[in-house]
Amino acid sequence: MVSNLHEDAPAKINLHLKVTACRSDGYHELDISFWPLYALSDQIELEFRPRCLRLACNDKNLPEHGNICLTAAEKYATATGIEPEWFFNLHKNIPLAAGLGGGSSDAAAVLRMLNRHYKVLSAEQLAELAVSIGADVPYFLDPRPAFATGIGEKLFYPEFKLPELHVLLVNPGFPVSASWAYRHLNPSRIGPGNNAMLDSLKQGHLDKIAAVVANDLEEPVLRKFPLLTIIKQTLLEHGATAACMSGSGPTLFALTHSRVQQEKIRDTIGRIFPFCRIFVC
Template sequence: MKKLDIDARGKINLTLDVLFKRLDGYHEVEMIMQTIALKDIISIELLSRRDIVLNTNCKKLPQDESNLAYQAAELMMKEYELDAGVSIDIHKNIPLAAGLAGGSSDAAAVIIGINELFELKIPKDELMTLGERIGADVPFCILGKTAFARGIGEQLTPLKSLSGLSILLVKPPYCISTKEVYNRLDVKNIKIRPDTKAMIDYIEHQDIDKIASGLCNVLEEVTIRLYPELGDIKKRMLEKGALGSVMSGSGPSVFGIFENIRDAKRAADDFAGTDNWIFVTKTE
């Protein structure tokens, strides 16, 4: 095999709780993460020379060592002493810095793709441990589906698959720094926290109404204070029939869960004509 395509799917957070700031500077979190059908396409081709070549259709995406996909390829080459290189082409569909793990998903796809392309036969759990060295969301993006995450997001417990939910995503035309949001978060005075244990039970019983009503992200306290329009987006989604709505990650993407794809598309029409990026998708 000399070339293959890998889907790099985005994620949303059904819950996100921040427990405390750790001595290493990171924050201890508990969250439930969910893969969605929105995806980048990563094409990886074998090179005879030991090199990494990265191209993309997105002008704002770096094509050097600062790109997580590049870092993932470099790590795989060093870790497993590969004697050849790869050309990576990223067809970007997931918006940048949107709280949807686009960069982490690209890195995960490169790790998976190189494992397959070089026939390394490295087990998934080892790839996930390796991915943690790139970023906290990379292990989940390798695992996929529905999972409960702890630590900095790298300690994962798979949950019952929550596939097929109709999702409307709305992202305003700006990016938000995850680091800034966490730095501004007053962990000791968080007003509303998710009931993570209850959400896990709702997922086990596939109770969509309760899942939707249990959506909660403590980072909203920071991000919506900085960008009040995100609260307006949540309100409009609920007015247009969303069963529940919440911000994903540190934002600025907001998503709503709808009863069916038709209702999600109808709600999407209400956001047409704005500067927002709008996408209707499903959980996977």
């Protein structure tokens, strides 16, 4: 009998997100950085059952039909010719539609788990399969600090020593559609990227990193949800070195100089905005 398989699916933030061009297929060209947050991860268990392709989840807001995990499994089965015998149990910790990459990370975890077991696809083939599922999925095949261009699939991994970052997440408890955020992007913000974040991480000074934290999608989302502006201002007023929206939002992240400062801000935000979900990473 084959033992059950287990995989963690970490969240991510984008220290910077620059939209560099629109594409005719509806996607956008990006200059973007990924920073994984293993302290906030979903867990996926794979149980082998004959002639089965099912998923159970602790979050009832995530229906089985159309779930990205099953999409990933179906595409893997088609690409390899393997008959599914897979029952997935997904334990969600990452908020849904939050700008933290939860769904993409789950899908990549399914691909990693299946390919580790069957050993059929090369790394290149797996990456090609991943991008057919979603723009962020290739990143999560190997979730470590990275920079990306294209739609997020052309990845570059820094070889220098990276600084430790104290990250605080504040999720307001409502979802934001990524497609909505991109549709409402101010066209004047579209333009070439630069190496500012790469250079700042190489120097390793938090103040320099904070100075180049940015997200082109933040403006339309904060305009639609003024609460996010209030939360962001509160983070900065109480000592965060940087505060910004991750991905297409609505989750905000804050960078702090120390764990002590991070915990003080966490307590303050929790008291002022008790409806928010707060994560220390």
